Amino acid sequence: MKTIRLTMAQALVRYLVNQRIMIEGHEKALFPGVFAIFGHGNVTCLGEALEAVKDVMPTWRGQNEQSMALAAVAYAKAKRRRQIMVATSSIGPGCTNLLTAAAAAHANRLPILLLSGDTFANRLPDPVLQQVENFHNPNLTVADAFQAFTRYWDRINRPEQLITSLPQALATMLDPAECGPVFIALPQDIQAEAFDYPEVFFEKTVHQIPRPRPDRNSIAEAAGILREAQKPLIISGGGVF
Secondary structure: OOEEEEEHHHHHHHHHHOEEEEEOOEEEEOOOOEEEOOOOOOHHHHHHHHHOOOOOOOEEEOOOHHHHHHHHHHHHHHOOOOOOOEEEEOOOHHHHOOHHHHHHHHHHOOOEEEEEEEOOOOOOOOOOOOOOOOOOOOOOOHHHHHHHOOOEEEEOOOHHHHHHHHHHHHHHHHOOOOOOEEEEEEEHHHHOOEEEEEHHHHOOEEEOOOOOOOOHHHHHHHHHHHHHOOOOOOOOOOOOO
């Protein structure tokens, strides 16, 4: 098996770049871009990896984490959940600013990929700048707050964990019924750790979102009710176009 040695941050970005999707017969980028505010939790590793792919997956710098993540949520809705924006922040208050957008995406089943820096897994630089400390549980960080507002949540404590975590995150965001926000916490030291990733992990993948068809008996029943109605009224949800 052929491998390629990359940092965890580089492997994460390379995987995202190679995810494609078919939309009305045209192949497009599944992750067309990144909204970012860089800080001590995501600039030296993730920022370096994003800079290398700026021509194929551009990064736009936000002025506020909440507004840029909400823009990503709106993008997913405008694209009918077929393309997904990424939003990244540092650890601390920058991370917590993403909470409102995660909650909005969760309530509306809209896919968005949130990548936040996290405290050092080795805990040697502790506390770091703007770290929201918990003196009773060192395993608990602000990133854990997103577990209540996401469809998939993970913390990458070893670089090789990407190999199983990213496909699961992707499956969640592309599921017609269960899709929603995904949050992945990236400890600052683990972002810089290198691993020999299998090259097959980075092969281009073209996705097609399945469209479940309605039950034929239910359609026939509804049509019968409408034909017999004197003053029909249809109440449809926000997902109906």
